[in-house]
Amino acid sequence: MQDSETRSTPATPEAKPRRSDATPEVKPRRSDSTPEPKPRRSDATRAAILAAARERFAADGYERATIRSIAKEAGIDPSMVMRYYGSKEGLFAAAAEIDLNLPAPMDLRMQPTDHVGRSLVSHFLDRWEQDEVLTALLRVGATNPAGAERMQQILKEQIGPIAAQVCPDPADAPRRAALVASQVLGMALARFVLRFPVAVAMPKEEVVDWLAPTVQRYLTAPEP
Amino acid sequence: MQDSETRSTPATPEAKPRRSDATPEVKPRRSDSTPEPKPRRSDATRAAILAAARERFAADGYERATIRSIAKEAGIDPSMVMRYYGSKEGLFAAAAEIDLNLPAPMDLRMQPTDHVGRSLVSHFLDRWEQDEVLTALLRVGATNPAGAERMQQILKEQIGPIAAQVCPDPADAPRRAALVASQVLGMALARFVLRFPVAVAMPKEEVVDWLAPTVQRYLTAPEP
DNA sequence: CCTGTTGGTCAACGCTTGTTGGCAACAGTA
DNA sequence: TACTGTTGCCAACAAGCGTTGACCAACAGG
Secondary structure, three states, X not given: OHHHHHHOOOOOOOOOOOOOOOHHHHOOOOOOOOOOOOOOOOHHHHHHHHHHHHHHHHHHHHHHOOHHHHHHHHOOOHXXXXXXXXXXXXXXXXXXXXXXXXXXXHHHHHOOHXXXXXXXXXXXXXXXXXXXXXXHHXXXXXXXXXXXXXXXXXXXXXXXXXXXXXXXXXXXXXXXXXXXXXXXXXXXXXXXXXOOHHHHHOOHHHHHXXXXXXXXXXXXXXXX | OHHHHHHOOOOOOOOOOOOOOOHHHHOOOOOOOOOOOOOXXXXXXXXXXXXXXXXXXXXXXXXXXXXXXXXXXXXXXXXXXXXXXXXXXXXXXXXXXXXXXXXXXXXXXXXXXXXXXXXXXXXXXXXXXXXXHHHHHHHHHOOOHHHHHHHHHHHHHHHHHHHHHHOOOHXXXXXXXXXXXXXXXXXXXXXXXXXXXXXXXXXXHHHHHHHHHHHHHHHHOOXX
16 A cells, blocks of 8 residues: 555656655644644654754755754654655755744734834844744755745745834835845844854844844835 | 875875865965966866856855866866865865955045945945855855855954944944844845845845945944 | 554665876976 | 976766665554
């Protein structure tokens, strides 16, 4: 059965994740609240692989984070990675699923408009330090097209809407969002990827103090 | 002779460039004006390799820019790359030698202080589009320690001094320089590496209009 | 107790990588 | 002319890569 399924696909030798034995049932569709597709005995292994993958991608980037090193860190055999995630690309796609957990745009409008920049910058820094996913995505995005596309998607789906709510003319929300992203990503690059000593040493509050007015202006200034 | 030199080194199996036959004479020391160490018949080949390397590093990053692909683009044999640059690391080091060509700090003090940000941002964007070296460095720096160190060195040696000249207290020039770098690198990341469509589409003058006040503030504001 | 499915290991495949040494053609000098 | 160093190509090496399929152990359900 497992073999027959495997053999039924080589007619379409595409680079997509190969969706091996169990996966089709794992995410048939994403409902809204705790659908719990089905608990499997291998869930622990899956999670371990994902955690190891994030760590390696964040530390080494896409090419140097080998499936072998990821498997080693997860304490299992490399072939398991292939079974559960189909391919290296598929593994990265799964590892780079990110929720920025940004405050809802409505909540932002509640507070005084001139605090939006500050709370956004502060939230970004927290989110960045929360786990290694964003560092992984940034590192991979610099050299891997799939990574770059994912970043673009996040910009559009998660930062864009916020800009649309707080900027004067919703029509140029994308531009505002891109400006905000340029400053936030730039600081993340300096602090978490390139690790400029000065940028690393700056306490979080000081970073916020400096960046907040910038982001605020990018979002709400009528014009440059 | 060549063999004896090669065999004299394996006692120190370090990862440094191996400095093969000709290179020791090529750059004995860097004088100031046109020392012209010595014209060689292979100078054209060397230059072709360097140009190809910059192109590949900029497009693919460190790992995916293989010596074979670089050699192919330069129209020569892969082994030539090794002979002239010792190793892949050595080649990158040579390809990532960068002069930002920033205006001398003195010249900046001449013009009205509130124009420093604008002229700096404008100059950066021009320099970035002048060739592919900066894109290469940014892409490589995201995954390669040597690349990250080189960026750090540029920040210190080329941006630091400028900040020291125009900021209120020279003592925190490094912090100012890092802030400026975070914004400039972030925009470069969005425009030239991740290629966010909105960031790419923005005309240069508009980018300058938005970033100039930011950089200006990072450099000259008494405090955040 | 059997039987089919699942979780996991092992060994190997085909391929690409950085790197090396040998060899031929050429240039300059004596 | 003969000699010496430079330039270049070729074929090969060992190591590492993503990926595959055969095989075994543990479980689940009748």
